[in-house]
Amino acid sequence: MATALKNLSEYELKNSVKIESKTFAIVVAEWNADVTEKLYEGAYATLIKEGAKPENIIRKNVPGSFELSLGAQWMAARNEIDAVICLGCVIQGDTKHFDFICQAVAQGITNVSLKYSKPVIFGVLTPNTQEQALDRAGGKHGNKGDEAAVTAIKMLGF
Template sequence: MSTNFRSANAVTGEVDGSGVRIGLVLGRFNDHITERLLEGAENALAVHGVAEADVTVVWVPGAFEIPLAAKALVVHGHVDAVVCLGAVIRGETSHYDFVAGECARGIQDVQLETGVPVVFGVLTTENLEQALARSAEDDNKGEESVRTALEMVSLLGQLGS
C-alpha cells in the first residue's frame, strides 16, 4: 500500500482577507497581554488585506464572556469569522481551570452551532512569562489566530458551507 496517496479532491484554504468581515472579541482581564495580541491581530489583518471597515472589535470583561459576544457577532450577521483573544494565567486557585475550559468549550460550541469559524486565540498559560512569550512581536498568537480565521473562511467557502 502506498504511503504517498494524494487525493485529487484535496481542498485547502487561502489566507486572503479581501472582502472578509472579521470580528475580534477581546477579554479585558489581563489586558496588558490582550493588547499585545490585538496588535498582532491588527498586523495580520492589514498584511492579509482585510479592510479596516470590515473589522469589528468587541471588548468583554474576561475570557468567560468571550463566547457570548462571539455568538452575538455571528448570529446578527456582522462577521464571516470571529477571532477570540484573551489571557487566562494560572493562579493559586482552581479558578483558572473553570475559566479556561469553559471559554474553550463555549467558543467551540459557537462555531459548531453556527458553521462560522470562531478561533480560539485565548492564551492559557502557567505564568506571566509564558503569556508574554506567546504575545511577543516574533511569536504572536493574535497574528496566528487571524491567519487561521481567514484560512477557515476560504476553506468553508470552497466546501459550500
C-alpha cells in the same frame, strides 16, 4: 512545549481565500489587558497585511475570557460577520478557577462556531506565568494574535 518548537507568528498561507470583502469580529478580553492588547495588535496587523479592509474589522471588548463565548455568539449571529477571533489570557493561579474558566471558554467558543457554522477562533493564552503570556503576545515565541488571524483566514478558505 509546542511554542518552543514553533514561532506563533510564522505562517504560510497556501491557496488562501481573498479576504478583501470579508468582515471579521475580534472579541478581546479586558482582563490581563497588557497581554490581550498585544494579541489584538497582532491579529489586526495580520488581517491588514493579508488584505482585510480596516472598516471590515470590528473590535468588541468583554470584561474577561469567560465572557468571550457570549461576545463571540453575539458577533457570529450577525449576518455580515464572516469570522470571529476571540482573544484572551487566563494565567494559572493557586486555585482551580483557572481550570473551570479555561474549560468553559474552550467549550463555549467551540459551541458558537458549530451553532453558526462560522470560524470562531480560540486565541486564548493559558500560560502558567505572566512571563509566559508575554512571550506568546509578541515576545520570544511570537504572537498568538497573528496565529489566530491566520487560522480565521485559513478556515474561510476551507
